Amino acid sequence: MAIKLQQVRRVRRWMMILLLVVMIIVVFSLNVHRSYRTDNHPRLGNVANVDSDIPYCAGQDKQKFDLYTPINSLLNTHTTPYPLVIYIHGGGWHKGDKRNSLLDYYGSSLTAAGFAVASVNYRLAPKYHYPTQNNDVACAIDTIAKLASSYDIDTNNVILFGDSAGGLLASDYVLTRQDSPITVRGVISFYGTTDLVNQLQRTKRNPNAYKFLGTRNVDTARVASPLYQPITKTPPPFLFFHGTKDSIVSIEQAYKFYQRILAYQPSSRFIRVANAGHGFDDSGRSTKPTSDEIRRTLTLFALKHINSDQSETQAQTTPEKVQILLDND
Template identity: 35%
Template sequence: MTDLQPVPEQRKTLTHANCVVSIPLGYRPLQLDLHVPPGDGPFPVVLWIHGGGWLSGSRVWTVDQRFHERMVARGYAVADVDYRLALEATYPAQQADIEAAIRWLRHHAAALRVDAGRFAVLGESAGGQLAAIAGLTGSGDTAIQAVILWYGPADLSTLRNQDDPFTGPALLLGGPLSERTALARLASPLHNIHPDAPPFLLVHGTEDEVVPFAEAVGFAEALRAQGVRCDVLPVEGAGHVFTGASVEVGTLTEAGADFLDDVLGRQD
């Protein structure tokens, strides 16, 4: 029997729903939902990029059930972004989808009351890989000014099960990792670091067995070696998706807002 999903809760902060940002030929239209604080703005915007192992999930998935309320209350617009999953299209289609969302938001910034010069991305798990790549490769109309990763993988080229064609990363890249080394490095944040990258905040559970905490530490060290600011917030005792965390997930959302206040600057 198919598992029935719960009725979604009303999103009280939702301002613009189902905005079509691109129509890739042969695929479904890609959309985003936008939550904008009240007032004239312009407000900095955070693109939320969901996880799900590149195989599941949608833009309405959140880890913190009050994520939008918290961010909007802190003066940040939030754009919930969809991208093609691995069984719809292989990489770099997902990167192109995130870039399309960034371009659309920046093009319509004035009408949407968002600040074209203050764009951040926040991705969790697989979405963290996409968020990091967006931050590291964006320029011009796809530029990103700050990145927050929640337990995102930094290096796809060294993952386990290199010869298995059915893992999430293998399906993302179109074949076993052992046969996709160059593409895996191209998709890996660790191998795209450069001195002009935006500041990063890594929020990661110390007991994460899916993406080990040591991967976040190594990624932070590599960023700092290039002169890029990278803050690390260990979540003691937490596994993947912050399971078993000793703190409420909302405090991690607030920590992200504190980081953005610092690197993007507040405009009260």
């Protein structure tokens, strides 16, 4: 009887989470997949408290991050420290910035769900080559961990979120950093690069890999590629989103990496975004899932995997509707 009562309570908890996430999506509702590139949604800095340009390491050039904490949270009464999402921007390692419309679009939902969000800049190619960018991300995370108590952040409940080049940097961090001061509970990768050997072979069409590596050496490309890195410990769950029309980073390389991760972490998911190109710019095509569905799914993924010592039990009692996209692999 006690077990059944416990299960009922868990189901009710997940139903409440689902209801509140739907409320978040309604509040920040947009109907077109690429609409996060417009100004139709709230700026993250307008719906969250923000400390800007916090230096890390030597504070040189791009070595800064912004930290957003919730103003009003629908899912967190703030009786405990904030779980944290660390966002790493894309841009082919040679451009991009910690303040962008993608962060505004998805970050506003995450802060509404009770997460603090740190958005990290890193030094860019071609002035700086691999592994400068990787080391900058690691140093930024070290600094965030040192400052965590000042911002009431829970370093035991961290989600990494990266798009394109940032997806590679997030994946590299969880696979290679053995002495991390944070506990990464999940990784969200939007059209992330995983195979730099393949990217070098496509240099004429996309020179970004060469700009990043500073060499055409295949051995260096393999070492820098998450697809080929040894997996020496169980990785956290990954959530991949990748467009079926991506001509910059092939969906095939992303799926190969997903299959490697899945062998070690069965809670990982791969979601194909039909008709979407790189950056999810649909160029007028109808995409599925939509941006609203993606935002809902990544928010639920983050909520599901924080405090994930009990994630297996929670997954068993999660309502079916919550799992529709998470089970779409």
